[in-house]
Amino acid sequence: MDIPIPADPSGMNPSSGDYPRLRLPGGRLFTERANRLRQLAQGHSLGEFLLFSANLADAQQALFDTYPDIPLPDLAFLQRCQEHGMAPLAPAGWALDPSWRPVLARLVAQIQQDPALPPMAQAALRRLAQAPAIGAGTKVTAEPGKVTQTETPSLPLAFEDEGDQEDGDQPLTDAALAAPDWTESQARLILDDDITGLDLATAPFIGAALQVHWTRLAAHLTPDQVAPPADKALCPVCGSPPVAAVIRAGVEDAGLRYLHCALCNSQWHRVRAECSQCGNDRDLGYYHLEGRQDDPVSAEACPACQGYLKICRLDKDHLAEPLADDLASLTLDLLLGEEGFARAGLNLLLWQGTETAEGGQSRFQEML
Numbered sequence: 166m167d168i169p170i171p172a173d174p175s176g177m178n179p180s181s182g183d184y185p186r187l188r189l190p191g192g193r194l195f196t197e198r199a200n201r202l203r204q205l206a207q208g209h210s211l212g213e214f215l216l217f218s219a220n221l222a223d224a225q226q227a228l229f230d231t232y233p234d235i236p237l238p239d240l241a242f243l244q245r246c247q248e249h250g251m252a253p254l255a256p257a258g259w260a261l262d263p264s265w266r267p268v269l270a271r272l273v274a275q276i277q278q279d280p281a282l283p284p285m286a287q288a289a290l291r292r293l294a295q296a297p298a299i300g301a302g303t304k305v306t307a308e309p310g311k312v313t314q315t316e317t318p319s320l321p322l323a324f325e326d327e328g329d330q331e332d333g334d335q336p337l338t339d340a341a342l343a344a345p346d347w348t349e350s351q352a353r354l355i356l357d358d359d360i361t362g363l364d365l366a367t368a369p370f371i372g373a374a375l376q377v378h379w380t381r382l383a384a385h386l387t388p389d390q391v392a393p394p395a396d397k398a399l400c401p402v403c404g405s406p407p408v409a410a411v412i413r414a415g416v417e418d419a420g421l422r423y424l425h426c427a428l429c430n431s432q433w434h435r436v437r438a439e440c441s442q443c444g445n446d447r448d449l450g451y452y453h454l455e456g457r458q459d460d461p462v463s464a465e466a467c468p469a470c471q472g473y474l475k476i477c478r479l480d481k482d483h484l485a486e487p488l489a490d491d492l493a494s495l496t497l498d499l500l501l502g503e504e505g506f507a508r509a510g511l512n513l514l515l516w517q518g519t520e521t522a523e524g525g526q527s528r529f530q531e532m533l
């Protein structure tokens with residue numbers, strides 16, 4: 166159920182004036198993402214990468230469909246969050262349920278069956294499979310304190326076969342990798358958007374598992390259980406930044422902008438007449454690749470905060486999907502980097518080597 170709220174003060178609201186302020190993730194989200202990635206891969210210079218990402222999204226959907234029961238916030242906790250304008254599934258306040266680790270193991274197992282798996286991904290998955298915490302029943306205790314200790318299965322034996330080591334494999338004796346809480350600590354870095362100490366090669370797989378976990382949690386909520394965000398740039402459900410924005414094209418929400426959460430895949434309304442990050446409403450710039458004005462993806466850049474966020478126009482292509490179209494438009498990131506803007510969107514399947522715009526640019530150049 167969506168909650169109607171007053172008309173968009175930007176004036177870019179549908180004539181009815183009633184529209185949902187929050188859209189929680191749908192049950193076929195990852196399949197729709199996979200379909201979009203395959204569509205975008207056709208004739209694309211990053212076609213193999215996009216197809217690999219599509220297979221990853223398919224694996225996420227399979228996990229989503231069979232996800233184990235997860236403890237949810239109780240009503241008293243939800244009520245407190247509403248009263249204080251807090252995101253109820255914010256990772257800082259919500260314990261990582263141990264169920265996410267066997268889900269990661271299943272994700273790794275499924276992805277490794279991809280016959281077209283790039284060598285670097287093979288190496289990363291092998292390293293991930295060797296992390297002991299993926300199969301360890303680590304006790305998790307944190308607010309709201311409803312998580313219980315469980316014993317989780319190890320990865321399938323097939324992934325313990327060292328086989329031929331690919332270039333880029335790390336030594337098995339790597340002290341950090343061997344630490345019992347390595348996977349958990351990597352997950353925490355991802356949830357904190359902190360690349361210090363983050364293993365960039367395995368981060369997309371851990372991020373993909375966390376996406377499934379949080380999307381599953383968010384899908385159990387109803388919009389009336391979530392307060393409007395205190396910080397409009399962050400997801401009201403989990404407090405994460407967006408991966409990109411969408412301009413919707415439905416009957417009730419045509420022309421409205423929503424930000425799409427990088428972690429839990431919720432979408433929250435944000436007026437169009439101001440920067441999605443800092444609220445500045447002056448001199449916003451809109452960037453397309455040269456000669457590609459009809460592309461469904463553009464970038465909104467703000468001179469006040471020097472940040473940019475991509476926008477997917479569903480009125481130009483109703484199949485556009487924020488994460489997929491973000492991955493397929495890395496050339497646009499190069500353009501914005503050259504213009505001196507820093508990327509505001511967070512994509513859990515794409516990690517940059519440094520926190521600077523310059524570092525992000527070089528990373529994208531490597532891929533292109």
Ligand SMILES: [Zn+2]
Nearest residue numbers: 400403426429
């Ligand atoms: Zn979220």
Ligand SMILES: [Zn+2]
Nearest residue numbers: 440443467470
């Ligand atoms: Zn701004």
